[in-house]
Amino acid sequence: MSKSLATFTLLSLLLILLGINRGFDISDEGLYALLAVPAQENIAGIFNYDLFFKFFYKISGIEFGLVGLRLLRLFLYFLAGAALTVFWGNLSGTKKFSSNHFLIATLGLFAGYGFLPQTLSYNSLTVVLACFWLAVISTQKKNMLQYFLLGFLLSCFAYVKITACLGLGLLTLLWMLNNKEIKFNRMLGLIIPFMMIELLMYLCLGDFAFSRMIEAKELMGNRSSYSLLFLAKYELVGGFWIFLAAIPFFLAGSLFHSSPKLKIAILLTGVLALSYIAYFTSITQEWNHVILLVTAALVAYYIPKFQFTTTSPNQRFLFLSLFILPFVLHFGSNVYWLRLGIHFWVFWIFAILFVFDSIQLKFRNAIHFAVGGLSFLLVLNGIWVHPFEQESLWNATEEWSYGNGNKLLLSPAQLDLLNTLKPFVQNRKELLAVYRIPGIPYLFNKTSPKTPGFWDRSQTDYFFPSDFQTDLLIYYPLDSLPSLVKDDFSVKYAQLPDGNKIQILWKR
Structure with a gap:
């Protein structure tokens, strides 16, 4: 050998x-x-x-x-x-x-x-x-x-x-x-x-x-x-x-x-x-x-x-x-x-x-x-x-619990993002997150409606051609807002580790 x-x-x-x-x-x-x-x-x-x-x-x-x-x-x-x-x-x-x-x-x-x-x-x-x-x-x-x-x-x-x-x-x-x-x-x-x-x-x-x-x-x-x-x-x-x-x-x-x-x-x-x-x-x-x-x-x-x-x-x-x-x-x-x-x-x-x-x-x-x-x-x-779409892995020092007692070490910036989102996503079975952020529902032990991930507007509109009965949407602006979003949503921002921001939209 x-x-x-x-x-x-x-x-x-x-x-x-x-x-x-x-x-x-x-x-x-x-x-x-x-x-x-x-x-x-x-x-x-x-x-x-x-x-x-x-x-x-x-x-x-x-x-x-x-x-x-x-x-x-x-x-x-x-x-x-x-x-x-x-x-x-x-x-x-x-x-x-x-x-x-x-x-x-x-x-x-x-x-x-x-x-x-x-x-x-x-x-x-x-x-x-x-x-x-x-x-x-x-x-x-x-x-x-x-x-x-x-x-x-x-x-x-x-x-x-x-x-x-x-x-x-x-x-x-x-x-x-x-x-x-x-x-x-x-x-x-x-x-x-x-x-x-x-x-x-x-x-x-x-x-x-x-x-x-x-x-x-x-x-x-x-x-x-x-x-x-x-x-x-x-x-x-x-x-x-x-x-x-x-x-x-x-x-x-x-x-x-x-x-x-x-x-x-x-x-x-x-x-x-x-x-x-x-x-x-x-x-x-x-x-x-x-x-x-x-x-x-x-x-x-x-x-x-x-x-x-x-x-x-x-x-x-x-x-x-x-x-x-x-x-x-x-x-x-x-x-x-x-x-x-x-x-x-x-x-x-x-x-x-x-x-x-x-x-x-x-x-x-x-x-x-x-x-x-x-x-x-x-x-x-x-x-x-250079792990894919993440900070260097030695920055992953903070413990996060998910699933049935599973634990994962994340970076402080990732933990800050999740803590910002946490009050909005509790007591839900499903979480609609667009675009290209299916990991957010996963880390909160939620499923994504209809499909495990929404990558663009055309895909989202295919699954939701009319109004979707939800009062919460997590939105990363890589594409325009899906047609299901009306004017009666309030907006809060949460920062991703790379400095970009996602939007938390919830109904008034």
């Missing part, structure tokens, strides 16, 4: 565990947390994995709090790391379980902590499911059980992120076509698990994903940021910058027998171009995209030496899948690819490992140190130094 990999894994794990009960993002993390609340409605749900939490609560009586969700994400990352290690054995032809590749996979998954909150989310779930999918799809001799497992994984994707389900479903069919595996019984193996899960949810909960998807179609049609044109744009823009950064390195790597001076000149040009692209595409204080650009450049430089003819059709399919998985899993998100792409970095890490292994490059220690060091820095920055 590599000492550097083991050291960075332990250090990263320590950072995660020390922050497990600290900090809270009232925007995205609030949404993830409410999705795990059994009593929370999710009409016309876009993300329907809340049904799994509702089902688990019904059979066990256990409800996940924030700490539980964060631990669940960590546990699933370790399982996904094991699945990727199995995949590596299938891809490389070495069936022996490799501790080094397990640690590399785990560290690559830990890089996902570099962007967005540390709680379990649909983004982290899609990555975990994709790792399981790779482990199963890479098995050459499949039986019906494995096709059933593929169907089960695709069903889980349908509940977590339907666009990822469609993308992985298409890849699965391409694999079956490539290997001449299209048969009626195997197609049934892919379809039956979804039907079984839907039936189970309907019988136990009276709700199921397909009915929600039908309802969500009209809702999504009214949200311009989720139009097919915009979603395709996010993918294409990310792919364009990756492709542009890779071109000079591919050219330099292709010059096997050319002048060393020409090769160096092209490499220097590539470094300058990559630096400019990294600067031009930077967003706020984030630098995660630089890692993706550098990784793409590294692959591009060595790929000309890679002999595709020496690999089997199955290896070529799996190798190409590693490259396109980040785009397949991202599609459907209205966040630019370069921001969210760090969640999928682990797949490109394994693509590099396969290239290096195939051309017999001995950069093992350098790869170990690079992956370990960068993942450690991403965890440090993403959880502690």
